[in-house]
Amino acid sequence: MVKKEISRKRRRVESELRIPDESRHFRTDLICRAQRTVLSRITSTLTPEQLRLFERTCFGYLLRLPETKFSGILVHSFILRQLHRFSARDEFWFRISGVDIRFSPFEFALVTGLSFSRRTDISSYIPHSSSHRIRDTYFRGCLKVQYHDLERVFLSRPWGDDDIDAVKMALLYVLHMVLLGNDRRKKVSLEYLQLIDHLDGFNSYPWGVAVWQMTYESMSQASDRVYSRRMPEMRRYELYGFPFTFQY
Structure with a gap:
């Protein structure tokens, strides 16, 4: 009886808004x-x-996305209408105009077109004989490569007539500044810098997993802050990853 009562209470809570008022x-x-x-x-x-x-x-298809400005008001409105879902892992539920809406890797993949797979060990996409040519060629002197370094190098066009390296640098730029949006001081993964020199591996890697994880974790942290007791004092907050998904 006790277990059934706990189960009923849990189901009731899961159907409630985190901010009912x-x-x-x-x-x-x-x-x-x-x-x-x-x-x-x-x-x-x-x-x-x-x-x-x-x-x-x-990432080539991303160039065909319609021009869109981020609407913080829209996304914040979603977060304010989040539901309790203790049993739902790696996903969000919102109640919009009386309708419960799920935001999970499934919807994220449908909207973004990014690939998903269980094979996420990035080292399995990098040949054993791989070097650090991209880092050594374009980021020489950087103790650690940060997001702002990617932009600085890309805009300076240091690849000359090398069309393939131009594409590789563009892919790194889009990956970090668009899909894995973060603080410009954020460090760039050395494995990503290594993988980009092997386009077959880079193109087949399930980037949707990495982008979703960053977006989900950022929204989870933001949600916890929004629903904290001091939320009326919260004047601003940030989202990482690719929250543009809400607008496509």
């Missing part, structure tokens, strides 16, 4: 670290031949 909703500035404008910089920086090559990569 809308009078407790509040306004705030929500900052998105993903830079949608990077895609237009790719178009304006690469040559026609380099663009043609880029469009054949795993």
